[in-house]
Amino acid sequence: MTTFNRLQERYVTAFEAMTKEELTDFLSLLESDHDAPYRERRIKRINDKLSQINNREQAKQRETAEWIALAKEDKEMKERWLKLGATFRNVESMTIWEYQGKRFYIWFSGVNVTEEIIKAREANNRLLALVEEKRSGVIM
Known part of the structure; x- marks a missing residue:
């Protein structure tokens, strides 16, 4: 069985299951064979599928890039927390973050970084406020 026939059979019987490589190969064969059956329709359908x-x-x-960036931001933020004197247990x-005995953040295992970063940023603001309170001598 030729490559064209094998890919044509796959196209007819299992189009949605075709790999990107199979689609690309069949598209190349179709583009080079101007007499291929249903050529134009198949080229369009394959191009649409490849685009998807x-x-x-x-x-x-x-x-993935966003998750990596957010995870890096989270890691750097928590490193700053430690430098400011925050502790965790x-x-x-879950992980509980505290500053001078005051809890400012709780992280639960298995949370989505894109949702949790919002809470971490809010916690960062709470920590900075606690640090400022300590520096200014304000007791709350």
Whole structure:
């Protein structure tokens, strides 16, 4: 069975399951064979499918890059907390952050970084306020 016939059979019987490589190979064969059956329709459908695949891949790459950036921000923020004198303790599936005995943040294992970073930023503001209170001598 030729490559064209194998890919054509796959196209007809399992189009949605075709890999990006299979689609690209079949597209190349179709573009070079002007007498291929249903050529124009298949080229359009394959191009549309490849576009969908590329869009999903790009979205996944953007999402991964965002997660990495947020995780880095979170890590750096917590390193600053430690330098400011904050402490943490792990209790089962959570981590409790405190400054001078005052709790300012609780992190639970398994949370989504894109949602949790908002809470961490709010906690950062609470910690900075606690540090400022200590520096200015204000007792709350």
